Amino acid sequence: MSTKEKLQVAIEAAIAAGYMLNSEAFEFLSQSCGTNDPCVIVDLALKRIEELKDKPMFIEKPFLESLMQQPKITSPRQDITPQPQAIDGVMDLPRPSAGNQQPCTTEFYPFAKDIPAKITILEDATGKLSSNGTIEEYLTYFQDRFKRIERIFRQRIDVKAATPIIEALKSPPKTKLKIICMLTEKRDSKNHTILSVEDLQGSATVLIPQKAPEEVKKKALMLLADQIICLAVIKTRSNLLLAEDIIFPEIGRKPQQRAQEPVYAVLTSDIHIGSTKFQKEAFKRFILWLRGKYGNDEMRQIAGRVKYLLVAGDIVDGIGIYPGQQKELTIRDVHKQYDFASKYFEKIPEYIEIIISPGNHDASRKSLPQPAIPESYLTAFKGKKNIHSVGSPCLLNIHGIEILMYHGRSLDDIISVVPGMDHDHPEKSMRLLMQSRHLAPVYGGKTMLSPENRDYLVIDKVPDIFHAGHVHVLGYCNYRGVLVVNSGGWQSQTDYMEKLGLVPTPGKVPVVNLQTLETTILSFL
Numbered sequence: 005m006s007t008k009e010k011l012q013v014a015i016e017a018a019i020a021a022g023y024m025l026n027s028e029a030f031e032f033l034s035q036s037c038g039t040n041d042p043c044v045i046v047d048l049a050l051k052r053i054e055e056l057k058d059k060p061m062f063i064e065k066p067f068l069e070s071l072m073q074q075p076k077i078t079s080p081r082q083d084i085t086p087q088p089q090a091i092d093g094v095m096d097l098p099r100p101s102a103g104n105q106q107p108c109t110t111e112f113y114p115f116a117k118d119i120p121a122k123i124t125i126l127e128d129a130t131g132k133l134s135s136n137g138t139i140e141e142y143l144t145y146f147q148d149r150f151k152r153i154e155r156i157f158r159q160r161i162d163v164k165a166a167t168p169i170i171e172a173l174k175s176p177p178k179t180k181l182k183i184i185c186m187l188t189e190k191r192d193s194k195n196h197t198i199l200s201v202e203d204l205q206g207s208a209t210v211l212i213p214q215k216a217p218e219e220v221k222k223k224a225l226m227l228l229a230d231q232i233i234c235l236a237v238i239k240t241r242s243n244l245l246l247a248e249d250i251i252f253p254e255i256g257r258k259p260q261q262r263a264q265e266p267v268y269a270v271l272t273s274d275i276h277i278g279s280t281k282f283q284k285e286a287f288k289r290f291i292l293w294l295r296g297k298y299g300n301d302e303m304r305q306i307a308g309r310v311k312y313l314l315v316a317g318d319i320v321d322g323i324g325i326y327p328g329q330q331k332e333l334t335i336r337d338v339h340k341q342y343d344f345a346s347k348y349f350e351k352i353p354e355y356i357e358i359i360i361s362p363g364n365h366d367a368s369r370k371s372l373p374q375p376a377i378p379e380s381y382l383t384a385f386k387g388k389k390n391i392h393s394v395g396s397p398c399l400l401n402i403h404g405i406e407i408l409m410y411h412g413r414s415l416d417d418i419i420s421v422v423p424g425m426d427h428d429h430p431e432k433s434m435r436l437l438m439q440s441r442h443l444a445p446v447y448g449g450k451t452m453l454s455p456e457n458r459d460y461l462v463i464d465k466v467p468d469i470f471h472a473g474h475v476h477v478l479g480y481c482n483y484r485g486v487l488v489v490n491s492g493g494w495q496s497q498t499d500y501m502e503k504l505g506l507v508p509t510p511g512k513v514p515v516v517n518l519q520t521l522e523t524t525i526l527s528f529l
Contacts, residue, residue: 007037014042018050018063028065036072045071112296112304116311117355119267123312123392126406127399129373129460137455145455146186146230149442150204152462153232154184156253156441163234163251170206172239179239180248183208187231190224197224199247201235210235210245223250225423226436231445253441255466258485263403263518268309270294271514273316273411273473274493276365277348278341280332281496282321286511286528291351293528303526306515312402313356316473316491317363317411319345319377325365326500338367339381346384354390361396363411363474371452372413372444373397373460397443397460399467405518408467412474412490414444414451419475421446427506430490431479434472438463438483469516476501476508480523487521489514 011034018025025033033042048071049063060067135141157163166182167175175181185201185208197212212224227233227250236249276282292298293307320341321333335341349358360377362368367381376393385391394400397410418433419425425433437443443461444451453461469487478492492509501508511529516522 011037011042014046017043017046023050023053023060023063025063026065029063029068032065032068036068040072110301110304112308114296114308114353114355116267116309117353119265119311121311121357122401122403123357123359124401125394125398126401126465127397127460128376128395129397129456130375130395132458132460133373133375133454133456135454135456141455141457144457145453145459146447147204148457149459149462150186150232152459152464153253153441156464157184157232157234157251166234168205169201169203169208172237172245173206173208173243175239177239177241180236181239182234182236182251183245184232184234187227187229187233190227190229197221199224199227199235201233208243208245210237210247212247216247220247220249223252226252226439228418228421228440228445230447231440231442252439254439255441255463255484255486258466258468260485260487260521261405261468262520263405265403266309266517266519267311267403268306269312269314269402269405269407269516269518270310271314271316271469271471271489271491271516272493273471273491274318274363274476274495275315275345276318276321276493276495277345278333278335278338279321279495279498280334281498282334283494283496283510283529287348287494289528290511290513291348293526294352294356298528299526306524306526309517310356310515313352313358314407314409314471315358315360316409316471317361317396318365318473318493319360319363320365320367321495322365322367326498328499332498342367342377342381343384346382349385349391350388356390357402358388358391359394359400359402359409360391361394361398361409361411363396364413368396369454371454373454373456374411399465403518405469405521406465406467407469407471408463410443410470410472412472414446414449415472415475415490417444417446417449417451420450427475427477427504429479430472430475430477431481431488433475434470434479434488434490435481435483438466438470438486438488468521476506476510478509478512478514478525480514487516487523489516489523 163182166184169183172181172183185203187199187201189200191198195214199210201208201210234251235247237245237247289298296304296307323338362374362377364370366377368374368377374396376395399408415430415433418436441463447453471489473491475490476493480489491514492512494510496510497508511527513526515524
């Protein structure tokens, strides 16, 4: 083993034990490599810390210097790397109480352990899917989408009296009216935009002229194919309609619900176990934090109140998902990927309720809605009463707070077609989905849709929290009373991401206080 490799092993051993070296200690250890084995030094340091009544939060240079003066340091040792419980570096987490970053002055107490869990699944398509992909099923699917979003529109006073297209076309010239319709095509030119729209009985062509108000032209840029919208139009002498305004289904300003007690929910996604880019050391620190063995006083106080962990898809990296993936896999069997995932999850305290839903890398079907990950892939999770597997999307109530959990595959479609949307601000695309009252409006894009007899992607009920992932970039905002969160992930940039220009933000975790809906971002890199 080279000197550099020994130094890396020594650092990993310290992290695995729940400790970090400050910059001066790291530099001292690096300089000592020429005459002393860094693995032996760190091994002895960890043993001495175990003997101390008041354990340090991190290892400092003077502590290492005191060890160097003792003869034990010179005795050779081949390898003191902590032995993993399984391959892929899933090690047994350390027993000593340890923190990081800043000194801790309080003892960790898991308040959440004394609080009973409150989980209710309100909407989940798992077990209700039966599509065969026939033309008739697609017709039923889009009719259901139209009818349900039309009902949402007609609850609004300004749209309640909207006219069917076939009646609008019969109206006298210069008549002003509103139509609820599905956008089937949008054609842009320098002078105008032409919309092809239809409802359940008829179709029409709508012109957005160059002289239209800037606000209307701005809304036109946000339009998506197959989106249900309301148009305020003027009837011309022909069958052409002129658009005066574009109205989205939107969400009303929602009075936020509050939990009755201070419990926290951790929102995360895109772990990608099995990938060479999986940030396993950061994820281990995350688990240590949940156990109260990592972080300063404030972080550990938050950890003590974490009752729920919501994982919005891509637990594993899967097989054959993107070009060149095979070169970036450490585990090339999806069943084994889930087995290794279980090794990490079993280290999380049992009083924390873990809710996992699938993503496009998981072993569930790829078309939306996705049912829960099949039990045949989660055999290692069996018997874990605190682990709940649900579909995507899934609407659930935890401690009185309604959360819409969705992996977020359709965000790619929005980012690729709507000006101003990008991977760096996924919350903007999520906000557009809320405005559309649909999780994946576009058919025929990157997102596969299954023609079920009910469109489970319609956002009938406005949640308190909208949680998604997929984009691998942390982003959040409050939109009309809804906390919108894209939880980033745990995978660093792959070659495929680099080609797409996607720069992920791994290791950053949003934690939500369910009593206040305040969001705290913790970093574990």
